[in-house]
Amino acid sequence: MSTSTTGMDKTKKAKIALWILLGLIVIGGIIGFTVARNAVTVAEPTGGGQVVREDSRVLSQAPDEKAQFVEFLDFECESCLAAYPFVEELRAEYGDNVTFINRYFPLPGHKNSMNAALSVEAAAQQGQYEAMYRKMFDTQKQWGESSDDQSALFRTYAEDLGLDMAAYDAAVADPATRERIEVDKADGQALGVSGTPTFYLDGKLLEPKTLDEFRSLVEAAANGS
16 A cells, blocks of 8 residues: 555544544534523523423324423524434433424524424324424435525425325415414423523423433433432
């Protein structure tokens, strides 16, 4: 092997190591960022906001529920995307005892956050909430931060899921669908939520300092302690 080839291999390995390190920093830091932000901006509930409603979208129902984990999210939010794999890990580990619930919280600074929420809610009305939830986060890097309306792209996701497209189109256009999303956002605002992701466990704001502490809190809730 030539010296130049060896040098290239070392450079490649260094770059891979750097990206892994940066990835760990981003994923680990997102919770700290969220906590720091919430510690400043999240106030005690003053406007009668509800953490969970009877019709809130359930990501997964625990067969032996001991706790409820709620996330206020925006499908165009990069921080929500960074937290997404960690939330999925928690679901895989504690889904038998913890019910995972999502609340829509589209942020005004994101051009397609409401469009994404409308698409997800329309899919949810056909029993495909989780599938569209995953689709949005799995593809966010393709459409996020775009200044163009991505509704047509989101419609192709619905087609890929085999949805009844007439019913999907009607749901997206129905003012009641948007109103349902706005109810979630109004609840969040009344609770003091100002950014995403924001997490609650059994009605209480989660404020861990680390991912390990975050996991420990969920584990304790799953064990009924």
